[in-house]
Amino acid sequence: MAIVKQGSARYDGLGKEGKGHVSTGSGALSDQPYGFQTRFEDAPGTNPEELIAAAHASCFTMALSFRLADAGHTDGSLTTEAEVTLEKDDGGFTVTRSALSTKGKVPGMDKAKFEELAADAKANCPISKLLNCDITLETSFEG
Structure with missing residues (x-):
């Protein structure tokens, strides 16, 4: 029996200037922001x-x-x-x-x-x- 779960990400713009959003299939996370600043500079959002x-x-x-x-x-x-x-x-x-x-x-x-x-x-x-x-x-x- 295989269990399959889903997640998705969207990234608008490229590189450091881009902004992304991540979601889970369940909706527990919905369009949460992520990008260079949330990953490397402690800006609000996830990574x-x-x-x-x-x-x-x-x-x-x-x-x-x-x-x-x-x-x-x-x-x-x-x-x-x-x-x-x-x-x-x-x-x-x-x-x-x-x-x-x-x-x-x-x-x-x-x-x-x-x-x-x-x-x-x-x-x-x-x-x-x-x-x-x-x-x-x-x-x-x-x-």
């Missing part, structure tokens, strides 16, 4: 790396949630932040790293098992598999 960070954080967190449920836990909360690093290289730019930092509160669970399940979720969430970069994971846990 591809921010969207990748949100996708990675949400995918990892959901994967960890399912691993915790499969381990018999029925209550808890997870919060994850992702920082995606874009670096200049000879060919332009490359995403070189996604750093995940997750906090978990799962009653009745020990820290070692939480870290084991988090490492598995990091390695096996679909977005981790997609990214061709260094992926790090920092955990904080409260049982």
Whole structure:
């Protein structure tokens, strides 16, 4: 079974002077602005790396949630932040790293098992598999 999701982007004008808009098929994002200024100069709007960070954080967190449920836990909360690093290289730019930092509160669970399940979720969430970069994971846990 294949699941297909959609996104779209429009860019009016070229290069630094161009202005873009990005949307998701679900409508969660609709014509959100992006361009050189939002990517490299902190102007209001979004950028591809921010969207990748949100996708990675949400995918990892959901994967960890399912691993915790499969381990018999029925209550808890997870919060994850992702920082995606874009670096200049000879060919332009490359995403070189996604750093995940997750906090978990799962009653009745020990820290070692939480870290084991988090490492598995990091390695096996679909977005981790997609990214061709260094992926790090920092955990904080409260049982």
